[in-house]
Amino acid sequence: MKKFLSFALLFSTLYASESQTARAVIVSLDRTVLSSEIAGELVDLSKFEGDSFKKGESLIKIDCSVYKAQKRKIDVEKEIARLELEKNKKLDTFGSIGTFEIQISQENLNKQKAESDIAAINISRCDIKAPFDGKVATKKVSKYQNIKPQDELLEIVGVDNLEAKVVVPSSWLIWLKKGIEFDLSVDETQTTVKAQIVQIDSIVDPTSQSISIRAKLVEPFENIIPGMSATATFYQQNN
Secondary structure, eight states: OHHHHHHHHHHHHHHHEEEEEEEEEEEESOEEEEEOSSOEEEEEOOOOTTOEEOTTOEEEEEOOHHHHHHHHHHHHHHHHHHHHHHHHHHHHHTTOSOHHHHHHHHHHHHHHHHHHHHHHHHHHTTEEEOSSSEEEEEEOOOTTOEEOTTOEEEEEEESSSEEEEEEEEGGGGGTOOTTOEEEEEETTTTEEEEEEEEEEOSOOBTTTTEEEEEEEEOSOOOSOOTTOEEEEEEEEEOO
């Protein structure tokens, strides 16, 4: 009798939860192409396809000698403008100069300060740093190459902020909800990790009667990178 009850309990448990599978691909929310904001010669480009990097790490350096020289020149002009303003203020105490001349001196100093700020920004653009932890996907330039503003340099991808894109039958919308967790079996690593639905598309593909969902990978996970394929297994609870 006990064996029969145990079997009946197991039977009811199996049919209380029905598994459904769908194919998925791993994508990264952090993916971008780094472009140049200034012209110059690339003097340091040590990263290649597949190389890892940390947020804030220098990825590319552009020859900055011209921009540093421009900054020094502008700083000299700024100092001259400051001295000119001080001189005119002293002359004003003796009534030897008008208010208009003082205002012109002040605005000239303000202009030189702005020019100095722009020059400092250009110097900072000589060293392109990583905006997040990740890897190099594509290297689009070579060391010692002369580049122009807006030239594409590196395509980089993050490896921490990962999601799975899953295409499922639209009939699943009866029970599929945001927040549901499911198993994700990654083909390349032969490992299974947990994922959680964060977004369900608002449009059903009328041809395939399918819909896409986004799911974040629940940490911890290792050795999983964008582009990998996986099988998503959902467990539909039957009430």
